[in-house]
Amino acid sequence: MTNRVVHFRIYRYDPDKDEKPYMQEISVEIEPTDKKLLQALVKVKAKDDSLAFRRSCREGVCGSDAMNINGKNGLACLTDLDSLEQPIVLRPLPGLPVIRDLIVDMTQFFKQYHSITPYLINNDPPPERERLQSPQDREELNGLYECILCACCSTSCPSFWWNPDKFVGPAGLLAAYRFIADTRDQATNERLDNLNDPYRLFRCHTIMNCVDVCPKHLNPTKAIGKIKDLMVSRMV
Amino acid sequence: MVKRLVVGAHYGIKDWLIQRITAAYMALYTVIFAFAALTLPAMTHEHWQALFSGRLMQLLTFLFFASLCYHAWIGVRDIWMDYIKPLGIRIALHVATALLLIGYLAWVARVLWRL
Numbered sequence: 001m002t003n004r005v006v007h008f009r010i011y012r013y014d015p016d017k018d019e020k021p022y023m024q025e026i027s028v029e030i031e032p033t034d035k036k037l038l039q040a041l042v043k044v045k046a047k048d049d050s051l052a053f054r055r056s057c058r059e060g061v062c063g064s065d066a067m068n069i070n071g072k073n074g075l076a077c078l079t080d081l082d083s084l085e086q087p088i089v090l091r092p093l094p095g096l097p098v099i100r101d102l103i104v105d106m107t108q109f110f111k112q113y114h115s116i117t118p119y120l121i122n123n124d125p126p127p128e129r130e131r132l133q134s135p136q137d138r139e140e141l142n143g144l145y146e147c148i149l150c151a152c153c154s155t156s157c158p159s160f161w162w163n164p165d166k167f168v169g170p171a172g173l174l175a176a177y178r179f180i181a182d183t184r185d186q187a188t189n190e191r192l193d194n195l196n197d198p199y200r201l202f203r204c205h206t207i208m209n210c211v212d213v214c215p216k217h218l219n220p221t222k223a224i225g226k227i228k229d230l231m232v233s234r235m236v
Numbered sequence: 237m238v239k240r241l242v243v244g245a246h247y248g249i250k251d252w253l254i255q256r257i258t259a260a261y262m263a264l265y266t267v268i269f270a271f272a273a274l275t276l277p278a279m280t281h282e283h284w285q286a287l288f289s290g291r292l293m294q295l296l297t298f299l300f301f302a303s304l305c306y307h308a309w310i311g312v313r314d315i316w317m318d319y320i321k322p323l324g325i326r327i328a329l330h331v332a333t334a335l336l337l338i339g340y341l342a343w344v345a346r347v348l349w350r351l
Contacts, residue, residue, distance in 0.1 A: 196249050197243055197245050197246060199243050199317070201248060202249075202251070232249065
């Protein structure tokens with residue numbers, strides 16, 4: 001196995017220096033052990049240390065290195081280099097303000113996440129040990145709690161692009177359903193009231209970009225559908 | 237008016253449900269209409285007029301257009317809500333859309349019951 005060269009086109013923008021964003025062409029030599037996009041990106045950074053991007057755990061747990069890879073949002077650390085056409089075009093997540101290069105300002109995204117009260121609400125006195133659930137009730141949380149808040153889904157959603165200040169977005173709504181579905185939570189009605197809004201929930205038009213890009217293979221659209229079902233069953 | 241972002245209108249689920257129900261009815265009517273049109277003895281003005289002069293067909297057809305108008309109202313309103321940010325222009329477009337759809341429905345009623 002020999003070293004090979006990978007070609008990149010990378011979105012560059014440093015608001016302190018650049019008048020406007022531009023695409024930088026850069027190639028790096030990678031070793032046979034470099035399998036993932038992030039490994040090659042680290043090599044790019046070694047060659048040109050002015051490039052800025054976020055990364056931390058490098059194994060798909062922290063969600064830091066979400067970016068737009070050849071037109072599709074994903075995590076650099078989970079993306080196989082072999083699966084990508086070259087030159088690999090890297091851009092920041094769409095729809096959020098760019099701080100620098102591939103780093104975006106996620107304030108709006110987390111604002112929406114916080115708006116769904118992403119914590120268990122239970123006013124009963126806490127039991128001696130933990131609040132127990134039956135295995136069946138716990139089963140309902142699978143496919144919901146695994147979200148790492150990388151923002152791949154919300155930033156690929158056209159509804160979130162147009163109304164990031166009003167639409168909760170797929171990540172927030174998946175988290176909302178995670179607490180609605182939790183049998184230990186006592187605020188189901190308040191949570192449904194909070195979401196029954198033409199913007200907060202009903203901007204979702206089941207485009208399903210979120211499902212397409214989720215690096216953890218979660219299904220926000222399905223969770224949103226279940227929220228709607230609960231609202232209907234509460235109403236009729 | 238203070239410039240604060242306000243969300244929480246507490247409506248939406250009814251519109252969402254009605255949009256689904258009207259879509260289902262329109263799909264059903266399409267089948268009924270296709271069947272009725274294809275089983276006409278001949279595609280002539282007289283047969284066509286006879287088909288739509290039946291009370292039941294008139295009612296079903298009117299319900300179809302009513303569903304279409306309500307369905308379109310929610311859909312078009314959503315488009316204005318997505319793309320038109322200035323409040324005054326948005327309200328004007330909502331009113332224009334509503335009036336246009338009501339007008340269409342009145343026109344349908346006139347066409348159907350003039351036969």
